[in-house]
Amino acid sequence: MTSQIDTLLDETRRFPPPEQFAAQANATEATYQAAAKDREAFWATEAAQLDWIEPWHTVLEWNLPHAKWFVGGKLNVSSNCLDRHVSGGRADKAAIIWEGEPGDTRTLSYAELSQEVNRCANALRGLGVGKGDRVAIYLPMIPEAAIAMLACARIGAVHSVVFGGFSAESLRDRINDAEAVAVITADGGNRRGQVVPLKKFADKALEDTPSVRHVLVVSRIGEAADTVMQPGRDHWWHEIVDAASTEATPEPMDAEDLLFILYTSGTTGKPKGIVHTTGGYLTQVTTTSKYVFDLKDDDVFWCSADIGWVTGHSYVVYGPLANGATVVMYEGSPDWPDRDRFWALCAKHGVTVFYTAPTAIRTFMKWGPEFPDRHDLSQLRLLGTVGEPINPEAWMWYHQHIGHGRCPIVDTWWQTETGGIMITPLPGVTTTKPGSATVPFPGISAELVDTDGTPIESGGGYLTITDPWPGMLRTIYRDDDRYRETYWSRFPGRYFAGDGAKLDDDGYWWILGRVDDVLNVSGHRIGTMEVESALVDHPAVAEAAVVGKTHDIKGQAVAAFVTLKGDRDGSEDLVKELKQHVTEKIGAIARPEDIIFTADLPKTRSGKIMRRLLRDIAEGRALGDTTTLADPNVVNMLIEKHEAAEG
Ligand code: WT7
Numbered sequence: 001m002t003s004q005i006d007t008l009l010d011e012t013r014r015f016p017p018p019e020q021f022a023a024q025a026n027a028t029e030a031t032y033q034a035a036a037k038d039r040e041a042f043w044a045t046e047a048a049q050l051d052w053i054e055p056w057h058t059v060l061e062w063n064l065p066h067a068k069w070f071v072g073g074k075l076n077v078s079s080n081c082l083d084r085h086v087s088g089g090r091a092d093k094a095a096i097i098w099e100g101e102p103g104d105t106r107t108l109s110y111a112e113l114s115q116e117v118n119r120c121a122n123a124l125r126g127l128g129v130g131k132g133d134r135v136a137i138y139l140p141m142i143p144e145a146a147i148a149m150l151a152c153a154r155i156g157a158v159h160s161v162v163f164g165g166f167s168a169e170s171l172r173d174r175i176n177d178a179e180a181v182a183v184i185t186a187d188g189g190n191r192r193g194q195v196v197p198l199k200k201f202a203d204k205a206l207e208d209t210p211s212v213r214h215v216l217v218v219s220r221i222g223e224a225a226d227t228v229m230q231p232g233r234d235h236w237w238h239e240i241v242d243a244a245s246t247e248a249t250p251e252p253m254d255a256e257d258l259l260f261i262l263y264t265s266g267t268t269g270k271p272k273g274i275v276h277t278t279g280g281y282l283t284q285v286t287t288t289s290k291y292v293f294d295l296k297d298d299d300v301f302w303c304s305a306d307i308g309w310v311t312g313h314s315y316v317v318y319g320p321l322a323n324g325a326t327v328v329m330y331e332g333s334p335d336w337p338d339r340d341r342f343w344a345l346c347a348k349h350g351v352t353v354f355y356t357a358p359t360a361i362r363t364f365m366k367w368g369p370e371f372p373d374r375h376d377l378s379q380l381r382l383l384g385t386v387g388e389p390i391n392p393e394a395w396m397w398y399h400q401h402i403g404h405g406r407c408p409i410v411d412t413w414w415q416t417e418t419g420g421i422m423i424t425p426l427p428g429v430t431t432t433k434p435g436s437a438t439v440p441f442p443g444i445s446a447e448l449v450d451t452d453g454t455p456i457e458s459g460g461g462y463l464t465i466t467d468p469w470p471g472m473l474r475t476i477y478r479d480d481d482r483y484r485e486t487y488w489s490r491f492p493g494r495y496f497a498g499d500g501a502k503l504d505d506d507g508y509w510w511i512l513g514r515v516d517d518v519l520n521v522s523g524h525r526i527g528t529m530e531v532e533s534a535l536v537d538h539p540a541v542a543e544a545a546v547v548g549k550t551h552d553i554k555g556q557a558v559a560a561f562v563t564l565k566g567d568r569d570g571s572e573d574l575v576k577e578l579k580q581h582v583t584e585k586i587g588a589i590a591r592p593e594d595i596i597f598t599a600d601l602p603k604t605r606s607g608k609i610m611r612r613l614l615r616d617i618a619e620g621r622a623l624g625d626t627t628t629l630a631d632p633n634v635v636n637m638l639i640e641k642h643e644a645a646e647g
Contacts, residue, residue, distance in 0.1 A: 081322050098143045119245070128213070136182070262274050364401075396434055422444050437510075623639075
């Protein structure tokens, strides 16, 4: 993506906010000014709009690298997302409009959602799950996913949502790292007309998860899923949740009590359990939903992310619901049963704000404008993107063919670790430039630094955050050393995001992408080490090196260089087998696009694999410096192999 951005970035193309939009926007110039004057006061004013059971005594306690926000305050996230709307005039308003892939639908009003959450909370309490217990959630995009998350929040249990596309092994490792006491799953989900047998995957994971006492199973598929229930351990949702009472007292949570853990890939083989707490996180996602997505009472907000990712946590569930908005949830894929599905959904439900990933926009662009063109998208008033840099052509296409020139586009930069949006335009206020995430959100301080950590005003460098922010991760679950090391050691005193970026002369941010051994495939983070571990786990593989290569739609794709044990040959069948092996170990998102067999990997004389060279080879680029290579012949051979593989 980097080179694409470099050649296409056009700092002169500007889109000032449409006047009509600006006249009614939640954000104004004053929003920036208030935060610039006093960041802590800005966040405190926003936090004060939530319902607190007990007020905080200190806004921020900063003990680098540990932050505590709204210290002494007590609140409950589910009460803020539900009860106050039910009693505040939104009882009959739709909270969730859901559509299943086969076309079944369900709308839950705030009153109904609140009752379902309470039932689920009571069922969990009945199974002995309580405050501080970890609960793994492994569900498709069905209302029960949001219900389960909110039910955990209600009783103070810490949820760890595992994306339904992850394998049994990935699920097992996450359950074990968090020592979850319960798992909430479904008999299956629908994906492109096929059933994804989640309970079967969960059962495989559960063979080796000693901490799990109970499994709650949603029947999404029914008989056809042929589900085997283990007596004593497994319980049907429709039996125990549906029978539970619709009243459940919310657990008063300390502002710094854990709300959730979410695992994300890093530069080692082991995913990191990112820890988010209650008060600061809710404040940031509520505030950003209000100003970035401009949420108002009559908005229908569709964030197309799966709840397995942080985007789904913050902008399908917590942020919009805390604002009392209506959210759309969709179970399936954009091309099922046809390429009209997303636009048909927008028209049918009157979606006003739509938030998706650049990879999706590039896919729509490839399919052509005839699909959105035959649907009434006149209700749309704001568009957003997240997950990776958006190339200016995709931005322009989105602007013209989905937004019809009238919708501002918010390109939002943030991470699992940041909890909420960090760098973004404020619609109605900030002039946008296609491809730039523009400027930090009010109350967020970002700085670009060079390799030595010296701040730079313009040009290229590393993106760092200089002050704590409410939604920041508090640590890595049970690994505070890794927390310090990963985020706070490279540039002492600063949070290092792992991204390279550029600042232009207007002080606008252009995110260039990861500078570490982490890939961004379709907006999802994949650690190269994780894929390498999965490959060397296969009996035929001796050594593996994984790099990213530019991909038109996905942004990046996984390319693997593999050496085999003994005198095994790299056949087409083995390529298939290895791809399948990675899918089984991690999940389909990590499946390599290319596998290149080689007798040797290019290494320095000290034995370090030269990934930079492998990236050059995978991209078919001219090679960088090769003088430190132990054996220069290896590279020539690899280039030949790569060319042969590309055909
Ligand atoms: C990484 C974080 C947070 C939502 C989804 C991804 C990249 C995210 C943008 C953007 C350019 C972006 C960064 C970041 N990224 N948003 N608007 N422009 N790059 O969450 O899996 O934690 O990944 O996604 O590289 O570090 P994540």
